[in-house]
Amino acid sequence: MKVQSDWVIGAVIIAFSVWLYRIADDFPQGTDAFPKLLLGALILLAGMMFVQSLKRPRQTENVSEGKTQAAFLPPAVTFLACLAFVVLVPVIGFFVSGVLFSAGVMFYLGVRRLSTYFIAIGGVMLFIYFLFIMELRVPVPHGLLF
Known part of the structure; x- marks a missing residue:
């Protein structure tokens, strides 16, 4: 082709x-x-x-067909993860969905150190919480869990 x-x-x-x-x-x-x-x-x-x-x-x-299918997989998995995040936000809440999404994508990308998960995800979630919820008073979707 x-x-x-x-x-x-x-x-x-x-x-x-x-x-x-x-x-x-x-x-x-x-x-x-x-x-x-x-x-x-x-x-x-x-x-x-x-x-x-x-x-x-x-x-x-x-x-070749094999290379095309292999190149298609990472964007498809990332798209499906984003889609799952959007679907889960109203059900289980923004922060829980955000943690699950971030952890899933990090695992898929090959991050294996547990400390990296805590620092990256915790830092981003705290940043979002303090900036958007505490300072800017932006409401985020709450779900069953939080």
Whole structure:
């Protein structure tokens, strides 16, 4: 199978970003600046990718089926973990879901030291708790456990 898709990806990103930019035009005055800035940067970078893909010689690489399936697995597992997190948040709560999600992804990525789990997950959860709940008073979903 021949693969040469950078120009297609660049064009799709540009089209999607332009569509979102037009939606941002309907935002209230002042709230549209940040989304437009990010979308403008995305359009610029995708445009550079598009132009660069057209300038380089037409090199194609052969991709075997086994390599394609192996390359598909990590993003698929990560997507399913994110999907499980979103589904579990209203059921068992944000913090419990966050701990389970973080621990699961860290384990999948090969982290095996227990101290790393406690430091990373504990630090992120404490940061989220103190910043968003204590300081900014942002409500997080509570579930059966917390």
